[in-house]
Amino acid sequence: MQVFPTFALYNDRNENIVKHYTDTDEQQLAEQLRCGNAAAMRVFYDRYGGLLTAVCARYITDSESLKDVMQDSMVQLLTHVSDFKYRGEGSLRAWATKIVVTQALRYLREEKRREWQTIDWDVADVPEEDDPPVSDIPPDVIQQMVRRLPTGYRTVFNLYVFEHKSHQEIAQLLGIKKDSSASQLSRAKNLLAQMIRQYTNTQQ
Structure with missing residues (x-):
């Protein structure tokens, strides 16, 4: 699926324009x-596409749904870019990231409505385990x-961290x-700690 349909407007004659916008x-x-x-759109995606896709992938685990959400995000970006207010270098990236997260949450609420409604948000508090060392893990x-975290845990963890x-x-x-968010985060951290220990043991 092509994220920017307007890339069809791009051709070799725009090469010098792309080089200009790259810098x-x-x-x-x-x-x-x-x-x-169109050349600026190409540069924007070359510069930020990987980052924005990685952000989206933290929330959306299905590959086809990930493509759909990214497509919707790019449409929203281009549609509302006139609303963007420059606040220093990095503000465009931050603004684009916020849109991607918003679209991912919208997908989870609308497309995953049944799963979302069956999440046990009000889980009991559990003691947090000590954070395992992660410096050696890619x-x-x-x-x-x-x-791999369950949807509720993963969503709260991403938003918090x-x-x-x-x-x-x-x-x-x-x-x-509010207490449900804290409980979901605690359980997410504990599950991640277990995964990290299992990974570390397999590498020894």
């Missing part, structure tokens, strides 16, 4: 995206471990209780 800062790149410049292995949301903010985003 362009975020503010200039955003301005060209607002103008619908990042892609850690990411796969996160993707990667998006730096408070339990109150997570509760509002997911329509759950």
Whole structure:
């Protein structure tokens, strides 16, 4: 599935334009995206596509659904790029990441409605285990471990750890209780700790 349908407008004659935008800062790149410049769209995806896909993959584990959510995210990005306000280098990336997370949560609420409704959000608190050492574990292995977490655990863990949301903010985003968010996070950490220990033992 092609993420940017407008890439069909790109051809070899735009090569010099692409080279120019490759070295362009975020503010200039955003301005060209607002103008619908196909070369700028190509550079944007080359620069941020991998990162945004990795963010989305933390929430969406099915490959086809991942493509759909990324496609929707890119459409939202291009549709609402006029709303973007430049606040320094890195703000375009942060803005795009927020849109991807929003689309992923929307998918989980709408497309996974039955599964979402059957999640036992109000699980009992459990003691948190000590964090195992992760410095020697490749990042892609850690990411796969996160993707193996149950939907509720994975969603809360991602929002808390990667998006730096408070339990109150997570509760509002997911329509759950604040204490439920804390419980889900605790259980997610414990499951990850078990996975990490198992991985470490197999490497010895």
